[in-house]
Amino acid sequence: MKIVVPIKRVVDYNIKPRVKPDGSGVETTGVKMSMNPFDEIAVEEAVRLKEKGVATEVVVVSVGVQQAQDTLRTAMAMGADRAVLVLSEESPEPLAVAKVLKVIVAKEDPGLVILGKQAIDDDMNATGQMLAGLLGWGQGTFAGNVEVADGKVKVSREIDGGTEDVSLVLPAIVTADLRLNEPRYASLPNIMKAKKKPLETLNVADLGVDTTRRLTIVSVAEPAERKAGIKVETVSELVEKLRNEAKVI
Amino acid sequence: MTALVLLDHEDGRIKQAALSAVTAATQFGDVHVLVTGERSVAETAAKISGVTKVLHAADALYAHEMAEPLAALLVSLAGSYDQILASASAVGKNVLPRAAALLDVQPVPDVVRIVDADTFVRPIYAGNALATVKSSDSKKILTVRSSAFDAAPAEGGSAAIEEVAAVENPNVSEFVAVHLSASERPELDSARVVVSGGRGLLSEEKFRILEPLADTLGAAIGASRAAVDSGFVSNEYQVGQTGKIVAPELYIAFGISGAIQHLAGMKDSRVIVAVNKDPEAPIFQVADYGIVGDLFEIVPELTEKLK
Ligand SMILES: Cc1cc2nc3c(=O)[nH]c(=O)nc-3n(C[C@H](O)[C@H](O)[C@H](O)COP(=O)(O)OP(=O)(O)OC[C@H]3O[C@@H](n4cnc5c(N)ncnc54)[C@H](O)[C@@H]3O)c2cc1C
Ligand SMILES: Nc1ncnc2c1ncn2[C@@H]1O[C@H](COP(=O)(O)O)[C@@H](O)[C@H]1O
Secondary structure, three states: OEEEEEOOEEEOOOOOOOEOOOOOOEOOOOOOEEEOHHHHHHHHHHHHHHHOOOOOEEEEEEEEOOOHHHHHHHHHHHOOOEEEEEEOOOOOOHHHHHHHHHHHHHHHOOOEEEEEOOOOOOOOOOHHHHHHHHHOOEEEEEEEEEEEEOOEEEEEEEEOOEEEEEEEEOOEEEEEOHHHOOOOOOOHHHHHHHOOOOEEEEEHHHHOOOOOOOEEEEEEEOOOOOOOOEEOOOHHHHHHHHHHHOOOO | OEEEEEOOEEOOEEOHHHHHHHHHHHOOOEEEEEEEOOHHHHHHHHOOOOEEEEEEEOOHHHOOOOHHHHHHHHHHHHHHOOEEEEEOOHHHHHHHHHHHHHOOOOOEEEEOEEEEOOEEEEEEHHHOEEEEEEEOOOOEEEEEOHHHOOOOOOOOOOOEEEEOOOOOOOOOEEEEEEEEOOOOOOOHHHOOEEEEEOHHHOOHHHHOOHHHHHHHHOOEEEEOHHHHHOOOOOHHHEEOOOOEOOOOOEEEEEOOOOOHHHHOOOOOOOEEEEEEOOOOOHHHHOOOEEEEOOHHHHHHHHHHHHO
């Protein structure tokens, strides 16, 4: 069974995002970019399934700018076998990404597609569900545990009140939550090896997919800044403030 | 214009967050709601103020709000509606994007403000920026942040209930089991007071020091990701970018450093209190009241003084 893992290049999670002065978006030039943290978890899960003998090949796919190559190389250094870069404008929407991924899935014919649950730039949390819808496949979103057996995948999902177990017919979609696993660091020899692994580049325009944006950005603004308050010395003082000043208790 | 709201429920109770989605929907016009499960859930829904019709999908296929059959049902009903909404809950986030893809719509997740029928405000980058987006889709599909809209009153309405028949099951998924953690406390995402603990709580056993305080305040308990990953509490307690978004009247953070991913989930609280032994902890930059000190001394003292 082949596993496809879509990965996105995003502003590194350690960087505090800055809104551009003209309000057109968030500054990305000159900012450290990395693999979306949830996608590292997705890659790790796929590589583990290969190591267990459940999967035979792990293919990573990114839709984005040329520099997403680096992100794909990182995934290959973690153990993915092969990469596909679909060149496109900076940030296609989940609907467009899902349509592109549907074309890739038709070509690759995987048994499982593992995505991240959400990209930490646009915080959409939608692409996996949308791809599942377009393909008519089952979806195990927000996965905390994944087990493949007998033509099915059993997914334990993180939900609001606890967890939920679902069983999906393969092929299926899984989206990785934080607690699915802890991604490995790529070793230096593996980073070197990854440089020689195959990376195919396609153009989104050649895939026959309409990626016209449905959501246009009117403006992007900083949220109201919260001011630091005061430090109190004692618990009694805190209780007094909460009662008489903030009036919350 | 008529909007349809998918009302999610748990254990037969309509989620508080779903009532916020109803409030958001009233900004468009008439509001119908879709509920699954027992007839009693539909009867409760019919009383929600502002709801004019309840669509009740009683078929067992929908009892667990599984995305595959439920999205198919939403698609079959979508023709009559200009907007489809749900709360930005685990159910809303699972089901709506799937339905949106089937309807060729780009959904707008986590809406915090409806500017007009096409224009919405939503946080991006863990709430470090607010994007105003305009949707060109003729049908709008939105999930709504409950922290940004008041809950619609649970009483006051008298909507008609219409039974809807099941549509064909895509038959690719099966519900196996659900494990809900039993709690007598208020729901985290709608509690008036939240008492939260981080890595500073040290262990599962020590984390329980927060329980008497939460009981005294009638508060929900929350946690940082570090506390959840370390196994002090289970995943549904996590507050933050990828956990629950809360905006209570009072949020008290113990032993939480204040990483941006955590702040994303609580910085809209009305009053924030932080207790941390490190005077430089970033959490103090958003706290109205801070105490620098050892939480293991402060928590019992605070509990005692509030009794
Ligand atoms: C993709 C992604 C998503 C994430 N999503 C979330 C999320 O949704 N929610 C979230 O919370 N995090 C999230 N994180 C993790 C986040 O970056 C931080 O790692 C996490 O919030 C840290 O938790 P903490 O503050 O409990 O731990 P730490 O940062 O380790 O802080 C512990 C604090 O406790 C204090 N302390 C220790 N002992 C005591 C004592 N006895 N008395 C008083 N103070 C004490 C210390 O001074 C310290 O400030 C995410 C990270 C990533 C990469
Ligand atoms: N441009 C992209 N290229 C490849 N994968 C993507 C892209 N955008 C989103 N994804 C995948 O979809 C997941 C969810 O993203 P989102 O729906 O944007 O929050 C991510 O974690 C990735 O696995």
